[in-house]
Amino acid sequence: MTSADMHGPVVRCPAVLISAPASGQGKTTITAALARLHARQGRKVCVFKCGPDFLDPYWHELASGNPVHSVDLWMTGEADVRQRLHEAAQSADLILVEGVMGLFDGNLSAADLAQRLGLPVLAVIDASAMAGTFGALAYGLQHYQPGLRWAGMLANRVATQHHADLLHKGLRDPQMWLGAMPSVQLGEASPKARTAALLPERHLGLIAAHELSDALQRLDTAADALARTPLGQRPWSAEPGQPSSSWQDWCVDFAQPESTGGQPMLKPWLAGKRIAIGRDAAFSFIYRANLDCLQAMGAELCFFSPLAGDGLPDCDALWLPGGYPELHAAALSANTGLRDAITGHVKQGKPLWAECGGMLALCESVTDLQGHSQPLWGVLPGRVVMQSRLGGLGMQQLALPVGLLRGHTFHYSRLDTDMQFSTRSSRPGAEVQAERGEAFYESGSVRASYFHAWFASCPAAAAWLFGATIES
Known part of the structure; x- marks a missing residue:
């Protein structure tokens, strides 16, 4: 953190907060897949994880090739969040922030973070057991908290093209459609394998990427599937480092905070230890x-x-x-x-x-x-x-x-x-x-x-x- 009253120029960068109606919808997989997709195309992707989490960041670091930090309005503090995103925006082509739990869950929720920073929200919805109700859920998410910027809705774990068409048709606002992510399987995995199983879990959350020898292959499989959706096919630009108009719509102005917001100062208490x-x-x-x-x-x-x-x-x-x-x-x-x-x-x-x-x-x-x-x-x-x-x-x-x-x-x-x-x-x-x-x-x-x-x-x-x- 820089000194208390220092502030720099605003830095503009495409950014998206990826959330969901609840935990278990696949937002970690989609975040990692999107990071991997753009990193493979030569872009610098900086990923942040909203809320306390030690395990998801391992996947995001592998996907993006860059360090991943936690951001939370209470635990890390708003000034810390703004400073980290401002620093990332100075060199990143794309910033992704994975939400925590459901979009509106918690006293200071992922939606609150998105609203304070002006981040557009991408909602990942597990549509495996629904059709028209997808539109009702999407409409509710979009209108529940006024003032949010919206990037759109991604249907996850979709069975067939017909299923995707039904989901798309159910949206009140067709412009919110970012595509249908299929149930992805890895290699010769069971046909019943779902996207969530691509990143296996145990009792405290996801198994960390470094514990799996085929972790990068898993991410590439997810990125390949995402590349076939409208989200994955959004054109970047022929000019290096310049996002297209579709990504410009998701740009955010990141300003260095004018003060540390009461953040504690560091002293050399551990010097020599x-x-x-x-x-x-x-x-x-x-x-x-x-x-x-x-x-x-x-x-x-x-x-x-x-x-x-x-x-x-x-x-x-x-x-x-x-x-x-x-x-x-x-x-x-x-x-x-x-x-x-x-x-x-x-x-x-x-x-x-x-x-x-x-x-x-x-x-x-x-x-x-x-x-x-x-x-x-x-x-x-x-x-x-x-x-x-x-x-x-x-x-x-x-x-x-x-x-x-x-x-x-x-x-x-x-x-x-x-x-x-x-x-x-x-x-x-x-x-x-x-x-x-x-x-x-x-x-x-x-x-x-x-x-x-x-x-x-x-x-x-x-x-x-x-x-x-x-x-x-």
Whole structure:
């Protein structure tokens, strides 16, 4: 973020917010397919993800070839959103923003973001089990919140050309038609395979792109299908870097914010400190912006893979992020050298921030849905029990001694422990501990919680998690 009162010229760039009536309609697939389609044609595509999400960005990064950041009016803040989009517009040919949940879901929804920034909205609607009702749903979306710019409607998971014709005919405004995306299959996959299955899921969301050897092939398959729709066939221009009139209609003026909007200032609280970060399939829930924030405060970052058998690098502090330790419990437990090194790290009083899955890995054991238990590292007293229902979901804020961190929670497990928590997170706008939130534990030099933090919301508190002394 630049200094408070600085603002630059307006930058104009084609941009679209891709949303849907609900989760599960295929908006991630369509966003990634559109990014891949234009990236293959030599354009620079910058993709952003609305709301808290660690998994969709992996697909968008692979599709676009560029870093993906989260944008959210509450968690990251409007000034941060405007700054990131302004910076992207200076070099991008196209900006895509994937929405979160349904278009109007949430206190600060994807629609609110689109309205504040003037982003045209593209609605992806799963039309697999409807015909004329598609038009009614599209009409309702278009007119529910006055003031939105609309790019159009894309019917997803369409069976036949006749089905597509029925959907198109049902629209009150035919100009809103962006085409019909078929049920896409990968190679010799079952004919019943749908577009959503092209990007497979597990209990916390999509399987990350880097976990699949054929991830790029999956994206190319989706991009090829999208290329046959009116959306995919919108002409760009014969002139390099110049969008056609059809894309000019979706251009947005991105201005650098005139102020940081009260965003916290960064100081070199972590200068000279080396932070080791677990990063692999078991510990992959890392916001790129969190790494940027740590480095901006002076930290040197080094990464290691517990699953690959890596030992603990020489470090002043340790971060075990969230991820899927429950899926790799046997491999983690087998890395006894790392377990002993982490135990020694804690005995020396060195800081350790364990976030969600990172906290789970430090516990004594994990029990799966079938009742089978697997030992873990045993650094913290407690047993993890996986469950089929959500244990926590939604935006959260965590009040720490040096400030208030914003973030979220999302997990399918519970922690049975005798550890005493020092505080709990709470929902946005609620008084601290006014309602039940995620426990924040302090055990020696370990700080741990199911809470996922957005470091830039309070850099001082983030630095405190890693052992910095913050003077009031």
